[in-house]
Amino acid sequence: WLLQEQIMTLLGAEQALLPVIRSYWAPWLVAAWTGAMLYFGYAVCRSHGDTKLPGYLMIATSLLNIALDPLYIFVFGWGLPGAAWATITAFTIGALIVFPTLLRRGWIRFDLKQVRPVRSLRQLNSIMAPAMISQLMPPFASMLATALAAGFGSAAVAAWGLGTRLEFFSIVVVLALTMSMPPMIGRLLGAGELGQIQRLVGIAVRFILGWQLFIGLVWLASTGLVSRIFTQDPQVAPVVADYLVRVPLSYGPLGICMLMVSTCNALGMSLRALLISTLRLFACYLPMLWVGSQLGGLTGLMTGALAGNLLAGTMAWLVYRRGMRRLEKQPAA
Template sequence: MPSSSTDASLGQMLWRQTWPMAIGVLALLGFQLVDSAFVARLGTAPLAAQSFTFPLTFLIIGVQVGLGIAIAALISRALGAGETARARCLGSLVLMVGSVILALLAFVLWWSQAAIFSRLGADEATRELIRDYWAPQLLAAWLGAVLYFFYSLFRAHGDTRLPGKIMVITSLFNLLLDPLLIFGVGPWAGLGLPGAAWATAIAFASGLLLVAKRLRQNDWLARDGLRRELAGSARPFVGIAGPAMVSQLMPPLASMLAISVVASLGESSVAAWGLASRLETLALVVVLALTMSLPPWLGRCYGAGDWAQVRQLVRLALRIVVGWQLTLGLLLALLSPWASQLLAGSPDVRDDLTLLIRFLLPSYAALGVCMLVVSAGNALGWPLRAMLMSTARLFLCYLPFLWLGASLGGLPGLAMGAAFGNVLAGVVAWQLMRRMLARRETGADTESKLLPRERT
């Protein structure tokens, strides 16, 4: 059993790795929530239009996070095994390949927007609002994805401070641009809803300039040997990135199905659901920071074969997640009327948002457990199990109870069903992680042996 002093030492190390990412993610998600609050001042219709785009924006984020997981896992494993030359080649390859993949995805989403949004339940007037907003929003999403790949490269090398700082800088820049581009200044009337997307695009572009300047000071990229490295690392990269992307794509797909259910409840419910989605990511800031800072550390332990420290790190991270999220969720549930008043403009939207906060926010303690288990599974050579866990969370736990609750009780039933699904998923994920670690320590695990840790 680990001593309390060992736990304290690991806790300090985990804190040093996590707090810069937590501040950065808090700033990034905070500006997104404020962005939606600004849009809410334009009216319920623009806010509902923006809410319909969230599942597709999450789709892009899912692909970028899946690729980022593979970046961090492979590079950190190579560094843990002392293969610095290989780590440089991997860094160059994943930056180039990831940027191209996300550009192609953004083009497909722009080209097929009419069919997608009509199937999600957006009427003609809402689709007209989306049409002007969607192109700059896709540009912003692509710039954000490329910036995230750079963040993943820094995290794989153990640097979480720079990504955290740049997240804060870009978020502040976005907050300054939002009111200017949305509402205008002086005689200029502003761009309305598209102004929110342009503000984000400009902020992310500035972040790319900053991180590229810093990257030139580090010897983390290579120009030679890329073709050879691509041939040797394509299989393990796909073995991690494929299941990881599928895992990350499940939430956007579930979000599309969820918003189609919410759309049947009315425009104010859609608007409230969009604000609740923004608030969800902000409330999960510590979990998201841990899913960024913990996997590279776990990957290095994996490369070194130190499974005792893996167990200690996972247990410590899970305790932090449950304690923090439960406290925060209960506090926000108590303050839900004031939070809704601050975020929403319409009284109907405020009432619906208050209801969603009260039921959903406390359940994020269990949701955080599931997210951390999926992230750790990808880093520890269990991408297939992580993918299955992510799929089960959404399609066996979350969506069925959400749909059943909405069918039986409208928006209150939907909120209760979604909360119950989160709790159920958290319990299942914890049991799965316990079994995976036990099987690995007894030598009974087989999946992690399918993915080569290093290339000889």
């Protein structure tokens, strides 16, 4: 809240946009907190093997958010803050469903008499701290990438923002895998079935590569149509087209990188997951963005994103495999 103007200025926001950003900032922060609580509830469900309730609620809250957006923004006349309030409403309704369910099933409780706070916090921190840092890195890197795009003007920022939103929808299957596989991996790890874990991960990796290649080819084939549908700005449309021609082809390696992070966390190798996240962003993605922008301007920036994701996926797989070999040696030791 205190650094909103400094953050947006660093990201290249024009002075005329700052009043709009100020009106949106407070409800957006509330929406972020509400979403964090809801996703914590989802994680508790998945850790107990219930993937249906989080899945259904994610679909329901997303559809509710989409339905409320035009109502809050246009009908009620709340403008941009209305989008944040729509998200708050959807997330709150989801939380009112998931948390009573958790309490009823005895999966969470507030009786702390039998809990040793210091010991419990140490156990949590050993996994939570590296995982938290690895989760903070992508948005931080996204800010830096947006700042690089801002150097090419407001049209580049708009196109880059649209591209990253399309990326989210393109990798939704990968996101589902990163959330659904850790409980399965955890149970297999508890049973000592490392071979089964490797087979499961191998199947997921092959599926991600095939599926994301298909998605990338779909975006490639429909580049002109998509750029016309999502923007009427003659300056933004060509940049969006450049993005769709290049970046989606690297969503497969990007998906592998994301899956390896969640897999390593599920295997108790949280520091290795943090290493993958760090190398992906600061040794692969961001350096390639910078090199591409220096060599080829805005088009080079897109090519750099493609190359960075390819390098990151390869690196993540190698780091995971090395970690698995160490894990296999532990029982013998």
